[in-house]
Amino acid sequence: MTIPQITAVRLGGSPRLPLLVLGPSLGTSARTLWSSTAKHLSGHFEVIAWDLPGHGTNSIVAEPFTMAELAIGVLAMVDDVLAERDAVDTSFVYAGDSVGGAVGLHLLLDAPQRIDSAVVLCTGAKIGEAQAWRDRAATVRASGTPAVLERSASIWFADGFLERDPETGAALLHALQNTDAEGYALVCEAIASHDVRDRLADIQQPVLAIAGREDVPTPPASLEEIADGVKNGHLVVLDGVAHLAPAEQPAEVARLILAHASGEPLVDEPLTVAEVRDAGMKTRREVLGDAHVDRVTASATDFTTEFQELITQYAWGSIWTRPGLDRRSRSLITLTALVARGHHEEFAMHVRAARTNGLTNDEIKELLLQTAIYCGVPDANTAFRIAQEVLAKIDQEQA
Incomplete structure (x- = not known):
């Protein structure tokens, strides 16, 4: 078993508040993907994100690992954070986009007692076809992450986003360009073997699945499969969003995470x-x-x-x-x-x-x-x- 080392990225909030852990998408850094959303959440949680091997702040590239092993690495990182807090309660709220969402599903399956509630965004119980991921890993090993820059730019963002928010878009694409080629390839291979479709019914905790209406790699049907498959799931589809919902609609994503964690209604229906x-x-x-x-x-x-x-x-x-x-x-x-x-x-x-x-x-x-x-x-x-x-x-x- 290979347990990759995961680095924590602190995005705000007091250690006296409940812990929220945020997971990244392939090719992004946690800070570039989640910072805007975290600003809306730091008054309610201590917000800790994490970087994939070879991504962002995480320069340590491990041997090949599975998505389940990646989840174990995330738990070890969380335990280090909780040790600093002298925390008695070791549970936390989790939200993850794409690969981060897939890791969330493994956490829910393999460490259910640790997760209070989970939000999975733009992800799937299975994502794409295994051979396509192995082919992409080979391409990046041969030519580096710039080889996938143009394709990523075309599928990460909804139409018009790069014109509306060029600074965020440029930061995310810059993070992709700076990602270690081997780290990227190893994550691709972990995605290739990820398939928990037959285990979704074992997930008991409340799960909010958030889809982007314009998401190509993980379309709304992929998130609907999760919401329908778990015991207590709910689906929200965001218009004008593709694959990186936390960057594309940070305020709305923050609202949904907070409402889900608090057990509040996710739609504006009158309350009694x-x-x-x-x-x-x-x-x-x-x-x-x-x-x-x-x-x-x-x-x-x-x-x-x-x-x-x-x-x-x-x-x-x-x-x-x-x-x-x-x-x-x-x-x-x-x-x-x-x-x-x-x-x-x-x-x-x-x-x-x-x-x-x-x-x-x-x-x-x-x-x-x-x-x-x-x-x-x-x-x-x-x-x-x-x-x-x-x-x-x-x-x-x-x-």
């Missing part, structure tokens, strides 16, 4: 009051912590219960769950408003929430310095005092 309230309670607990919410709930009386339900439904269910801003941004806004209004008890609570949402002590300090200008020095003075007490207590608890 109960669904809004349930979503609000889930978010309220994630941001403020179970101990706080349990304490507030336990102390509610006949006089205050309806007010607590109002907060859960409208503040947490209707506003904090909206996808337009990440939780870091919402914490910044909330802290500023509470300083301006002098709501000191709420401010202390939301300083702790801001740390949960990934803000650092220095970022909170910068926010308070700016409130001294726009809200007033006396208000900022009080806020600094309260924040210092709360942050010191948090740091002590985490020491």
